[in-house]
Amino acid sequence: MSLKPLTSASLSRRQVLCSTLGGAAALALPAVQAQGSAWPNKPIRLIVPYTPGGFTDQMARLVQNGLQTRLGQTVLIENKPGAGSMIGVDAVAKSAPDGSTFGVVIAAYAANNSLYPKLPYDARKDLTGVSLMGISPLVAAVPLDAPFKTAQELIRYARANPGKVSYGSSGNGSAVHLTTELFKQQTGAFMVHIPYRGAAPALTDLIGGQIQLFFDAATGLINMGKQGKVRLIGVASEQRLPVLPDVPTFIEQGFKNFTGSTWAGVIAPAGTPRDILRRMSDEVTRIVRSEEMRPRLEAMGTFPAGGSPEEFDAFLVAENAKWGKVIREGGIKPD
Secondary structure (H helix, E strand, C coil): CCCCCHHHHHHHHHHHHHHHHHHHHHHHHHHHHHHHCCCCCCCCEEEECCCCCCCHHHHHHHHHHHHHHHCCCEEEEEEECCCCHHHHHHHCCCCCCCCCEEEEEHHHHHHHHHCCCCCCCCCCEEEEEEEEEEEEEEEEEEEECCCCCHHHHHHEEEEEEEECCCEECCCCHHHHHHHHHHHHHHHHHEEEEEEECHHHHHHHHHCCCCCCCCEHHHHHHHHHHCCEEEEEECCCCCCCCCCCCCCEECCCCCCCCCCCCEEEEEEECCCCCHHHHHHHHHHHHHHHHCCCHHHHHHHHEEEEECCCCHHHHHHHHHHHHHHHHHHHHHHHCCC
8 A cells, every 4th residue: 555645734734733732731741730739739837936926926927817818828827936036947947848837037036146156057058038027126215214315315324324224135135135235335335234034024124213224126115105104215227117206216316327126027948949939928028018017017116028038138148247246246145
């Protein structure tokens, strides 16, 4: 039986058929693969390395519902406090880098790299930034009956009376401690550090006059200031807080470049796929910058942030350098 020669028409039909079948197969393969690897395909853990109720926990819960809605998956808050946040952060570092586990950290995360000689994780190798959520500048408060009513008067008094001004903190190496230490280093004023186990007892002693200065996040001082229990003398930020419009920044009062804050950001285990990091970063950014979220953050004295993983990593590098210098120059050691 003789074979019919291939004509240009039959060749064209075969090419089209093969192309169509091959194209369909090529399209089907990624579709099947995508169905198996679509993210998120299981509940997401947000590990908070502190107890419920604090600033870190509040920030995590503020984005929890938004993430659940936007990602279509359950988002679970898991509090793992202890060891200056190291227990919770270590749990993030040792989690599978599959997009099912993230952590919410604050300023202590950056300071710990210089504060502790050895950590159970390597922040640069084991973890990666996802997105900065918000920045909460610290506010300085003094007793109502203190012999100074402004930041400049405080420094003049401290210089004239070395050792008579005591300041409280929520523990060695906390953002409160390091910000006050930076204030000391920049002004040359000698003040005595009194560490407490948390902000609440420090604030109690401030009201009672046992200490003369206490920096804290605005959320812990707003009501105390409005109720006339303490005097708020400055905000460690480049701009005033909308919730405290009458409290000037330290920069306004002549303390050049003096800033200090706590902040919250999302981290992930190193090796988490970049497309997952970017998706999570995009969603966090949309949530914290939304019109619904802005007034809630401002009421806490927090500026919305957001941003890419690369931007948050650069922010962490700058924070590590800033507070590492304060720790070294102040000879600060952990509890």
